Amino acid sequence: MIPSRTRCLILACGNTLRGDDGIGPWLAHWAKKRFSANPAVTIISRQQWTPELAEDIARAQAVLFVDSSAASEPGAIQLVPVAPAAGHPALATHHVDAPQLLALAHELYGSWPRAVFLLTTGAGATNLGEEFSEPVKRALPAACALLETTVRNLLTGNTPRP
Amino acid sequence: MSQTITIDPVTRLEGHGKITIQLNGQGEVEDAHFHVTQVRGFEKFSEGRPYYEMPGLMARICGICPVSHLIASARACEAIMSVRIPPTAALLRRMLNLAQMVQSHALSFFYLASPDLLLGMEFDPKLRNILGVVAAKPALGRAGVALRRFGQHIIELLGSKRVHPGWVVPGGVTEPLSTAKRDEILAMLPEAYANAALALSAYKQIADRFDAEIDVFANFPSNFMSLLNEDGSIEFTTGALRLIDAQGATIEDGITAARFAEVIGEAVEPYSYTKFAYYKPLGYPQGSYRVGPLARLNIVSSMGTPRAEKELAEFKQLASGPILSSFHYHHARLVEILYGVEKIEEILNDPGILDKHVRATAGVNRLEGAGQAEAPRGVLHHHYKVDENGKMLWANLVIATGQNNRAMNLGVLQAARHYVKDGKFTEGILNRVEAVVRAFDPCLSCSSHAFGQMPLAISLVSAHGKVVDRAVRG
Numbered sequence: 001m002i003p004s005r006t007r008c009l010i011l012a013c014g015n016t017l018r019g020d021d022g023i024g025p026w027l028a029h030w031a032k033k034r035f036s037a038n039p040a041v042t043i044i045s046r047q048q049w050t051p052e053l054a055e056d057i058a059r060a061q062a063v064l065f066v067d068s069s070a071a072s073e074p075g076a077i078q079l080v081p082v083a084p085a086a087g088h089p090a091l092a093t094h095h096v097d098a099p100q101l102l103a104l105a106h107e108l109y110g111s112w113p114r115a116v117f118l119l120t121t122g123a124g125a126t127n128l129g130e131e132f133s134e135p136v137k138r139a140l141p142a143a144c145a146l147l148e149t150t151v152r153n154l155l156t157g158n159t160p161r162p
Numbered sequence: 163m164s165q166t167i168t169i170d171p172v173t174r175l176e177g178h179g180k181i182t183i184q185l186n187g188q189g190e191v192e193d194a195h196f197h198v199t200q201v202r203g204f205e206k207f208s209e210g211r212p213y214y215e216m217p218g219l220m221a222r223i224c225g226i227c228p229v230s231h232l233i234a235s236a237r238a239c240e241a242i243m244s245v246r247i248p249p250t251a252a253l254l255r256r257m258l259n260l261a262q263m264v265q266s267h268a269l270s271f272f273y274l275a276s277p278d279l280l281l282g283m284e285f286d287p288k289l290r291n292i293l294g295v296v297a298a299k300p301a302l303g304r305a306g307v308a309l310r311r312f313g314q315h316i317i318e319l320l321g322s323k324r325v326h327p328g329w330v331v332p333g334g335v336t337e338p339l340s341t342a343k344r345d346e347i348l349a350m351l352p353e354a355y356a357n358a359a360l361a362l363s364a365y366k367q368i369a370d371r372f373d374a375e376i377d378v379f380a381n382f383p384s385n386f387m388s389l390l391n392e393d394g395s396i397e398f399t400t401g402a403l404r405l406i407d408a409q410g411a412t413i414e415d416g417i418t419a420a421r422f423a424e425v426i427g428e429a430v431e432p433y434s435y436t437k438f439a440y441y442k443p444l445g446y447p448q449g450s451y452r453v454g455p456l457a458r459l460n461i462v463s464s465m466g467t468p469r470a471e472k473e474l475a476e477f478k479q480l481a482s483g484p485i486l487s488s489f490h491y492h493h494a495r496l497v498e499i500l501y502g503v504e505k506i507e508e509i510l511n512d513p514g515i516l517d518k519h520v521r522a523t524a525g526v527n528r529l530e531g532a533g534q535a536e537a538p539r540g541v542l543h544h545h546y547k548v549d550e551n552g553k554m555l556w557a558n559l560v561i562a563t564g565q566n567n568r569a570m571n572l573g574v575l576q577a578a579r580h581y582v583k584d585g586k587f588t589e590g591i592l593n594r595v596e597a598v599v600r601a602f603d604p605c606l607s608c609s610s611h612a613f614g615q616m617p618l619a620i621s622l623v624s625a626h627g628k629v630v631d632r633a634v635r636g
Binding site for chain 2: 051
């Protein structure tokens with residue numbers, strides 16, 4: 001078990017050059033400004049999640065993953081709890097998902113965050129470009145609000161409401 | 163009736179490729195090929211761009227070894243500018259390249275190869291992955307993840323990004339090293355040393371179990387080529403190339419980037435988008451050679467750092483001349499990780515490392531330039547031609563994987579002939595054929611640019627051209 005240092009870790013993922021796929025980094029950038037005065041919140045934004053992030057997760061008391069979703073309606077916002085992946089799923093070296101990272105954190109460091117959630121925004125268009133689709137643009141205020149509420153709940157120990 | 167086995171896609175590689183194994187009427191392996199099935203268009207679409215954009219553009223070829231592309235490209239640009247970069251910039255670039263080498267070798271050994279090495283070639287394929295390694299050998303799993311973080315974090319500290327840092331530019335680097343960053347890296351070194359030692363120790367404990375694989379994993383006489391310094395010590399960022407034969411005799415020495423195209427040619431085979439590099443005076447395929455960690459350790463006489471020097475001496479005991487089995491790439495990689503950590507410490511303790519003069523400036527002073535650097539997988543060569551305004555007219559990139567291409571193909575054939583009997587193969591046999599390719603740690607994305615998923619596949623094809631068996635994983 002490694003010592004826990006981060007009270008709330010925001011872990012965003014996405015490609016800012018592929019339209020709505022960039023929503024994760026966009027929200028991470030927003031959160032950096034929003035929580036700039038709060039040392040309890042750590043924000044990491046990556047193009048892809050990779051296994052090395054397991055240590056950051058193991059060190060955190062609570063984790064909020066932030067990503068786009070190809071499975072949801074464009075602009076649809078979802079907050080769901082994340083459970084670790086079961087068994088030993090094959091890991092890609094270039095990208096792992098939130099359940100895999102959670103499982104890896106436990107396998108490597110024997111540590112679980114107290115609470116883990118995934119915030120997704122449905123992607124409408126992921127073509128080359130740095131602009132969001134209209135449904136995602138309209139969803140941004142609500143996504144920001146939900147992110148902020150969730151982080152505040154995680155910091156105070158309250159269970160965020162999906 | 164003859165058959166062909168196809169492994170498509172081959173897994174745990176950097177890129178997408180497939181293997182086909184051609185059987186004769188008696189079910190014996192007649193031929194085998196490793197196909198790289200992607201196209202790289204970087205040389206073509208760089209035409210018309212300003213030359214000084216090239217490092218940033220070329221780095222996008224690869225997410226694993228972008229730093230080598232940055233450095234080789236910047237050096238080609240500096241040949242066009244006719245400038246020498248400031249000494250501190252040279253040190254900083256060297257550190258960046260070594261950090262990338264450490265993280266890339268950690269990825270290759272721990273994430274891609276160690277499931278075979280630590281769990282076994284026949285281990286349940288569902289569990290034969292890094293998580294399986296973590297479950298069976300947690301300390302080693304943590305060491306692998308930590309070494310990768312070590313290299314990536316240094317890249318991030320220097321270049322502001324873990325992948326595709328834009329810090330290396332023609333003329334040097336954009337920003338000097340701060341005291342705080344230097345101290346942060348120095349503080350990471352003890353753990354990196356411990357993890358490198360742990361990996362070497364663990365590998366040496368299990369290497370004896372793989373005598374059978376060592377015999378048939380691309381184990382044949384070949385030439386080898388790598389950068390080195392004038393004193394014979396290992397070099398990743400400057401120096402000149404030496405080509406040796408299978409007995410260790412020097413074929414040609416002092417091959418600078420400017421002379422590379424004069425002596426190295428590229429052949430084309432119909433089954434792969436990756437070219438086959440060869441030494442022109444010997445022709446193709448006789449002039450084919452291997453590059454990368456095994457080649458480097460076969461060629462150099464010294465590592466230049468105390469701990470790695472001891473490991474090099476031990477490594478060289480594996481054979482009386484050059485070590486020929488490509489299985490030993492794994493061992494060589496671990497020796498280089500240790501070297502990388504030591505050299506980074508040496509660089510950080512250099513009295514000039516915090517100097518603020520880190521960039522030289524100039525315009526176009528030559529219409530042609532070439533640069534080379536050692537990528538983790540082997541030497542990387544960039545060659546550019548520009549007009550008077552510095553607009554790119556032509557580019558050619560010779561990538562490590564292209565230089566190992568012939569050896570990988572021969573290695574797949576050697577292993578297939580040894581393992582595939584009566585036209586049949588098991589998952590463990592299939593995995594061994596893939597593992598031959600994995601030993602080289604090819605970057606198919608670099609050798610012919612990848613887009614999307616990164617797996618590889620095996621097909622078994624009859625004498626009549628019919629695919630009779632096929633394994634697809636990814």
